[in-house]
Amino acid sequence: MPLNRREVLGSFAGAGAAALMPGFGLAQNTPQDRPLTRAVPSSSEALPIVGLGSWITFNVGEDPVARDERAEIMRAFFEDGGRLIDSSPMYGSAQPVIGYGLEKLGYPKPLFSADKVWTSDGDEGQTQIEKSRMLWGVDRFDLLQVHNLLAWEAHLDTLHAMKKAGRLRYVGVTTSHGRRHDELEDIMTKRDLDFVQLTYNIADRSVEERLLPLAQEKGIAVIANRPFRRKELIYRFQDEKLPAWADEIGARSWAQFLLKFVISHPAVTCAIPATTRVDHVRENLASAREPLPDVKLRRRMIAYVKSV
Amino acid sequence: MPDWWTYQPRDLLMFSPETYYRLFELHNAELWPAQVLAFIGGLAILAMLVRRPPWAGRTISTLLAAAWACVGFAYFFERYATINLAAPYFGWTFLVQALLILAGGVLAGRLRFDKPITAAGKAGFALFFFGLLVQPLMGPLLVRLWPGLELFAIAPDPTTMATLGILLAADRIRWELLVIPVLWCGVTGATLATMGAPEALLMPAAGLLAILLAAYRSLTGDSAES
Numbered sequence: 236m237p238l239n240r241r242e243v244l245g246s247f248a249g250a251g252a253a254a255l256m257p258g259f260g261l262a263q264n265t266p267q268d269r270p271l272t273r274a275v276p277s278s279s280e281a282l283p284i285v286g287l288g289s290w291i292t293f294n295v296g297e298d299p300v301a302r303d304e305r306a307e308i309m310r311a312f313f314e315d316g317g318r319l320i321d322s323s324p325m326y327g328s329a330q331p332v333i334g335y336g337l338e339k340l341g342y343p344k345p346l347f348s349a350d351k352v353w354t355s356d357g358d359e360g361q362t363q364i365e366k367s368r369m370l371w372g373v374d375r376f377d378l379l380q381v382h383n384l385l386a387w388e389a390h391l392d393t394l395h396a397m398k399k400a401g402r403l404r405y406v407g408v409t410t411s412h413g414r415r416h417d418e419l420e421d422i423m424t425k426r427d428l429d430f431v432q433l434t435y436n437i438a439d440r441s442v443e444e445r446l447l448p449l450a451q452e453k454g455i456a457v458i459a460n461r462p463f464r465r466k467e468l469i470y471r472f473q474d475e476k477l478p479a480w481a482d483e484i485g486a487r488s489w490a491q492f493l494l495k496f497v498i499s500h501p502a503v504t505c506a507i508p509a510t511t512r513v514d515h516v517r518e519n520l521a522s523a524r525e526p527l528p529d530v531k532l533r534r535r536m537i538a539y540v541k542s543v
Numbered sequence: 544m545p546d547w548w549t550y551q552p553r554d555l556l557m558f559s560p561e562t563y564y565r566l567f568e569l570h571n572a573e574l575w576p577a578q579v580l581a582f583i584g585g586l587a588i589l590a591m592l593v594r595r596p597p598w599a600g601r602t603i604s605t606l607l608a609a610a611w612a613c614v615g616f617a618y619f620f621e622r623y624a625t626i627n628l629a630a631p632y633f634g635w636t637f638l639v640q641a642l643l644i645l646a647g648g649v650l651a652g653r654l655r656f657d658k659p660i661t662a663a664g665k666a667g668f669a670l671f672f673f674g675l676l677v678q679p680l681m682g683p684l685l686v687r688l689w690p691g692l693e694l695f696a697i698a699p700d701p702t703t704m705a706t707l708g709i710l711l712a713a714d715r716i717r718w719e720l721l722v723i724p725v726l727w728c729g730v731t732g733a734t735l736a737t738m739g740a741p742e743a744l745l746m747p748a749a750g751l752l753a754i755l756l757a758a759y760r761s762l763t764g765d766s767a768e769s
Contacts, residue, residue: 294626296625
């Protein structure tokens with residue numbers, strides 16, 4: 236019988252029980268249980284290879300119950316060694332809900348705040364960014380990305396100016412759903428970028444051809460969004476049996492199988508699955524552990540997924 | 544977004560079904576006991592549609608305009624806007640409909656219920672009855688929670704359903720008042736379908752039925768005034 240996400244987390248849930256992080260009220264996991272990291276090429280800063288997305292899942296409006304639940308997801312995320320949380324002004328109430336969670340958790344120091352600028356008016360970028368910053372409640376963002384390449388030329392100028400002034404650490408651009416890859420490739424080639432964000436999962440692999448190699452060549456960190464193609468891939472495979480050799484890559488569920496595929500690509504710096512459940516966020520971070528599949532196993536994973 | 548046509552409705556849905564339905568629970572809790580007034584207003588309209596007194600047109604129009612304005616302000620601007628960036632646009636559309644009803648039904652007195660109801664008008668009465676008394680029960684029947692009841696003059700869908708019924712039950716079809724309710728049937732149907740809601744086809748079906756019945760009445764002269 237295949238394991239599902241709900242069944243495998245018990246063993247992981249206890250992994251974070253350790254000393255409290257001073258000032259933050261967060262349990263801290265032991266070093267060997269911390270997620271694997273990968274370096275941001277432009278700075279060599281180590282970033283856990285699994286982050287937290289907020290599209291849909293954190294857009295809960297002013298619902299006090301749901302806000303507290305999301306704060307608990309963030310607590311579990313930080314307890315298990317997570318750092319990068321990604322959001323956007325396009326995500327409805329996700330930004331203030333993240334801000335609520337950060338305030339409730341005492342603004343955990345490990346936070347790597349990744350947000351976006353999303354407006355067709357290049358002159359509005361600064362205003363929108365400042366509003367986003369206030370909603371998060373942070374002094375400055377670690378990473379700001381031009382959302383879906385919207386007015387990207389003007390916004391990149393703004394972001395680079397902010398970085399130069401010390402008000403931003405990293406600059407990036409995003410796409411999703413496999414769109415506008417030619418334009419993204421052109422921007423990656425011609426402009427100075429720290430990060431790109433794009434869709435990459437075991438079913439959407441077109442970025443393997445040009446964009447991921449280009450990112451490696453240019454020294455650009457890659458954030459992989461939609462690692463489960465929202466929940467579609469989980470639903471597609473949940474009734475199928477995990478292959479016996481899933482143990483070789485340390486995958487105890489389809490979620491981990493799918494996530495390990497994404498983060499095992501050497502060009503991927505961080506994948507950002509979104510979830511509404513504490514056990515799932517722990518399961519996702521548990522994927523960021525050795526062993527990860529090598530090239531041969533990755534090919535085997537693709538073949539297996541195609542066969543079921 | 545130059546490639547907007549490549550997006551599917553599912554790609555644009557920015558909230559989960561749980562969050563969407565929870566919205567009605569929060570909305571009802573916030574507005575209580577306005578639901579009682581809304582229900583009494585709905586029952587009053589029901590009685591006027593049956594008895595058809597000479598003052599029914601302006602009275603029903605006043606109550607209906609108030610219902611659309613309440614949904615526009617309280618639901619779209621104050622509630623739905625917290626999870627949907629498009630909600631303010633929907634809110635303004637509902638306010639425009641309130642003004643149209645106010646202008647046409649109250650000020651101009653063009654929405655009348657003086658004559659005996661026609662056969663097609665009875666179908667409109669049935670739609671109003673459904674929107675007021677049956678549609679609110681669909682949520683709990685579909686295993687959602689009672690606090691999340693969607694009610695006439697409180698939530699958009701039963702308000703729209705009831706409006707379609709009222710307009711069909713009037714002495715004459717007022718097409719200018721049908722446009723926005725029918726459009727909303729399409730919008731809410733698309734939203735619910737994207738969420739996989741079992742009741743997704745209800746509002747589009749009601750909108751289509753309203754168009755067909757209104758066209759029938761207009762083309763055949765099935766008008767109580769004729």
